[in-house]
Structures are given as structure tokens and as C-alpha cells.
Amino acid sequence: MNTQIKCPYCSKSFEPTDAYKHELEEKLLREVQEKHQEVVEKLKREKDELALDNKKELEVAKKQVAETVRLEVEKKIKQELQESMEATKQEAEAKTKQNAKLQEQIEEQSKLMGEMKNEKNKLRLAHEQELEETRKKTTETVRKEAENKIRLELENKITSTQEEAQAREKQNKELQEQIRGTLKQMRELKDEKDKLDIEYEKKLLEGQDKIKQAAKREAQEELGLRIAEKDKKLQDAEKQILELQRKIQQGSQQLQGEVQELKLEELLRAEFPFDEIKEVPKGIRGADAIQVVRTQTGVSCGTIVWESKRTQNWQQKYVQKLIEDQRAVKADLAVLVSSVLPQTITGFGMIESIFVVDLQSAMSVAYLLRQQLMKVHSAQVANNNKATKADLVYNYLISNEFKQRIEVWVEYFRDRQEKINKERIYFNKKWQEEEKSIHKVIASTSGIYGDLQGLIGNALPKVGYLELPDPEEAKETD
Structure with missing residues (x-):
């Protein structure tokens, strides 16, 4: 296909080459694109102007609508406010009338409550007087019963102690008779030995030559055997005397210790009639007495374990034994009453966790310890309703039971450590x-x-x- 191009100047038509054709196409394309871009930009500007005009018109319309709405709302609010004020005024008048009626009812109720309160106070006073009379009667009855019980127990114990003392006195007399008999036998043996010595001397003087020598040997042998026999009897008698003296002394010390134990129990029962004083029977491992501290209503507040010692010398092992007894009965406190105290303690003191006192100071210390247990119990009762699990755990961690368990473990591991060190x-x-x-x-x-x-x-x-x-x-x- 032939493409004819007409010259704009001479109006002649001619056929371009391929290169010129391509260049011409690009130029035409650029012109078309530029015109298209101009049209697009023009349309865009017109669009922006139109949008701006629409936006201004929209804002004006919005302002007009908002003003109209505002006026309508204000009008409606004024109307509702007026209606509400009218309703409130009517309601206030109704409330005023109702309050007046309520005030009259309250005055009547107050007057009635005052009369009831006076009646209640009269009843309460009468009830308290009745309770006081009942408590006095009950306390007097309990006191008399406790005194009778304590008196009977003390009389029985005193009778039993007197019988034991008489039996021991009789036993001591028998032992003394045995000692006197043994001493008499020893004197007789000694006299007989002296006679044998004199006889031996006579035989030595009377014998001559061979007869003298034979008699001497025979006398020496016979006398040696008899002397050895008498010496053996003397040694046995001396051992028997020492054993009898030891039994007498041991029986006397045991009797003195039992007397102090009875005296301690008597003082505790007389001083604290509401408490329970338990006696630990002889032959059973444990302390001498256990005091269960109780209130006047019989509520248990804690336990005190008592140990009595009446010896000539103080020994540290008493404290360790009482610690073990305290753990065994799970007592809160432990007191050691001793006739002889360590040099570092006068009247009363404390060694490790044990209170060490003499008999004169025992009741004063018992009163203080008892008051402390009752205060702790009151605090625990007050906190029972408030206690959480954390509180229960904390109370257990600060309790004597937990402390005693930890002390047992510590002592065990300490002993094991010492043994390991010794073995090493x-x-x-x-x-x-x-x-x-x-x-x-x-x-x-x-x-x-x-x-x-x-x-x-x-x-x-x-x-x-x-x-x-x-x-x-x-x-x-x-």
C-alpha cells in the first residue's frame, strides 16, 4: 500500500521512506498524547473546582441543618424542662406531705423504742443479777468441791506418804539391826583372830626342834587358812555395810524428792483451782506434773510441764531431759523446780527454753506463764475468723510444735555431723x-x-x- 504525503507548503504529494514514516508516526503520537494530557488536566481541574464548590455548598447546607436542629433541640429541651419542673414541683409537694407523715411515725416509733429500751435495760439488769447470783453459787460450789477434792487427795497422799515413811523407817531400822549384827560379827571374828594369833604364838614357844618345826608349819597352814577365811568374811561384811548404807541414803533422798513433788502439786492446785493438775505416775517416763491452763469456763489455753528436783548438786542433764519430756507431751512451756540452782541463777532464770526456779519462786513464775498463755489464746481466738491459709501457715511456723520439731532435726543433724567429723x-x-x-x-x-x-x-x-x-x-x- 502506498502512502501519499502532501507537502503543506507546495501541496505536492509524495511517498515517504520507511525511516521518515516511523519518525512521523512518533511525532504524531506525541502530539496526540500531549493533546490528550491537556484534556485530562483540564478535566481534572474542572473536577477539582466542581468538588470544591460542592464541598462549600455541602458545608453551608450542614451549617444550616445544624442550626435548624439546634433550634429544634433547644425548643424541645425547654419544653421538657418546663414539664419536668412542673412534675418535680408536684412530686416535691407530695414528698413534703409524705415526710410529714413519716416524721410523725418516726416520733411515735422513737417513743415506743425508748419504752422498749427501758424495759430491755430492766430485763438485762435482772438477768445480770440472776447470772451473778448463779455464778457466785456455782463458783462457791466449784470452789468447795475443788477444796474437798484437793483436801481428800492431799489427805490420801499424806497418809500414803506417812505409810511409806513408816515402812522405810521400819526398813531402815531392820537395816541398822543388820549393820549392828554384822559389826558384832566382825568384832567376834576379830577377837577370834586375836585368839588364834595368841594360840599361834604359844605353839611356837612350846614346840622344839622337829616337833617345833612341824607344829609351826601345821599351825601356820591352819592359821593362814582361818585368817584368810576371817579376812574374806570381814571384806564381805564391809561390802554389805556399804551397800546397806547406800540403800538407806538412796531411800532418804527419794523420800525427800517425793515430798517436794507433793508440795509442788499442792501449791499448784491451791493457787489455780480451775486448772487441771495431772500427776505422772512413778515408773512412767516423763515429768512429775502437767498443768493444763483453763479459764473459768473450762476452755483450755495451753499446757505447762513441771519437773521437781531435790538433790545436793546441780546437773545440766536435768534440762535436756525436761526438753525431751516437753516434746513428748507437746507442752507449750516447761519449768524445772530445783532445790539447788546453777551459780548463774538466783531465784529463777532460763536455760535454753526451760524456766529454772526454786520452790519459793515457783508460784510467781507459774502466775506469769499462765497469764501469758491466756493472752496468746485470746489473741488466737480473736483472729480465728480472720485467718487465711497464709495466717495458718505463719501461726504454725511460729508455734512451739514447729520449733520443737526443728530442734529435733537440728540436734539429729548436729550429732550426725559430729560423728562424721570424728570418723573423718x-x-x-x-x-x-x-x-x-x-x-x-x-x-x-x-x-x-x-x-x-x-x-x-x-x-x-x-x-x-x-x-x-x-x-x-x-x-x-x-
Whole structure:
């Protein structure tokens, strides 16, 4: 197809080449695109102007609508407010009338309540007087019953103690009679021995030559046997006297200790009639008495364990034994009453967790400890309703039971640690001794091996442990 191009200047038509055709097409395309872009931009500007005009018109319309709505709302609010004020005014008038009626009712109720309160106070006073009279009667009855019970128990114990004392006195008299009989027997044996000695002297003087020698030997043998027999009897009698004296002294000390125990229990029962004083029977491991602290209503507040000692010398083992007894009965407090106190304590004091007192100070200390247990119990009762799990755990952690359990574990591990240290010292010493013995054996063996090697030479088999290592082996080892 031939393309004819007309010259704009001379109006002649001609056929362009391919290159010129391509250039012309691009130029026309650019012109078309530029015109198109101009049209697009123009349309865009017109669109923006139109949008701006629409936006302004919209804002004006919005303002007009908002103003109209505002006026309508204000009008409606004024109307509703007026209606509400009218309704409130009517309601206030109704409330005023109602309040007046209520005020009259309240005054009537107050007057009635005052009368009821006066009646209640009268009833309460009468009830309190009745309770006070009942309490006095009950307290007097309980006191009399407790006094009668304590008096009967003390009379029985005193009778029992007197009977035991009479039995021991009778036993002591019998032992003294045995001692007198043994002493008499010893005097008789001594007199007989003196007679034998005199007889022996006479036989020595009367005998002559062979008869004298034979009689002397016979007398010596016979007299030696008889003297040995008498000496044996004298030794047995002395041992018997010492044993009897020890039994008498032991019985006397035991009786004195029992008297102090009874005195302590009597003081506790007389001073604290509401408390329960338990006596630990003889032969059963434990303290002498257990005091259960109770209020006047019989509520238990805690436990005090008592131990009585009446000895000539103070011993630290008393404290450790009472600690074990306290743990066994799970008591809150423990008191040791002793006739002899340590040098560091006068009247009363404390060793570890044990209160150590004399008999004169025992009741004062008992009163203070009892008051402390009752205060702690009151605080626990007050906090029972408020206690959470954390509070319960905390109370257990600060309780005597937890403390006693921890002390048992600590003492156990402390004993185990001491035993381990002793075993370590023993085994270290033993190993050092064995090591020295082994070194001696090795040195002795090396000496023997060296002597034999000097005598025999290379014919003696080599022992690697006793030989120097080769240089190559030493390098490989390094």
C-alpha cells in the first residue's frame, strides 16, 4: 500500500521512506498524547473546582441543618424542662406531705423504742443479777468441791506418804539391826583372830626342834587358812555395810524428792483451782506434773510441764531431759523446780527454753506463764475468723510444735555431723598410718631387691615398679 504525503507548503504529494514514516508516526503520537494530557488536566481541574464548590455548598447546607436542629433541640429541651419542673414541683409537694407523715411515725416509733429500751435495760439488769447470783453459787460450789477434792487427795497422799515413811523407817531400822549384827560379827571374828594369833604364838614357844618345826608349819597352814577365811568374811561384811548404807541414803533422798513433788502439786492446785493438775505416775517416763491452763469456763489455753528436783548438786542433764519430756507431751512451756540452782541463777532464770526456779519462786513464775498463755489464746481466738491459709501457715511456723520439731532435726543433724567429723579424723589418721606402713614395706622390698640384684646381677627378673622408666616411655607419658 502506498502512502501519499502532501507537502503543506507546495501541496505536492509524495511517498515517504520507511525511516521518515516511523519518525512521523512518533511525532504524531506525541502530539496526540500531549493533546490528550491537556484534556485530562483540564478535566481534572474542572473536577477539582466542581468538588470544591460542592464541598462549600455541602458545608453551608450542614451549617444550616445544624442550626435548624439546634433550634429544634433547644425548643424541645425547654419544653421538657418546663414539664419536668412542673412534675418535680408536684412530686416535691407530695414528698413534703409524705415526710410529714413519716416524721410523725418516726416520733411515735422513737417513743415506743425508748419504752422498749427501758424495759430491755430492766430485763438485762435482772438477768445480770440472776447470772451473778448463779455464778457466785456455782463458783462457791466449784470452789468447795475443788477444796474437798484437793483436801481428800492431799489427805490420801499424806497418809500414803506417812505409810511409806513408816515402812522405810521400819526398813531402815531392820537395816541398822543388820549393820549392828554384822559389826558384832566382825568384832567376834576379830577377837577370834586375836585368839588364834595368841594360840599361834604359844605353839611356837612350846614346840622344839622337829616337833617345833612341824607344829609351826601345821599351825601356820591352819592359821593362814582361818585368817584368810576371817579376812574374806570381814571384806564381805564391809561390802554389805556399804551397800546397806547406800540403800538407806538412796531411800532418804527419794523420800525427800517425793515430798517436794507433793508440795509442788499442792501449791499448784491451791493457787489455780480451775486448772487441771495431772500427776505422772512413778515408773512412767516423763515429768512429775502437767498443768493444763483453763479459764473459768473450762476452755483450755495451753499446757505447762513441771519437773521437781531435790538433790545436793546441780546437773545440766536435768534440762535436756525436761526438753525431751516437753516434746513428748507437746507442752507449750516447761519449768524445772530445783532445790539447788546453777551459780548463774538466783531465784529463777532460763536455760535454753526451760524456766529454772526454786520452790519459793515457783508460784510467781507459774502466775506469769499462765497469764501469758491466756493472752496468746485470746489473741488466737480473736483472729480465728480472720485467718487465711497464709495466717495458718505463719501461726504454725511460729508455734512451739514447729520449733520443737526443728530442734529435733537440728540436734539429729548436729550429732550426725559430729560423728562424721570424728570418723573423718579417725580414717585420715588410719590412712596416714597405713600409708606409712606401705612406704616402709615398699622401701624394705626395694632394699631386698637391690641387695639381690647386687649379688645375682642381671639374672634377677626385673620388677617394673622398682625400675626407672625408659626415656621414650617417659616422653610418651608426658
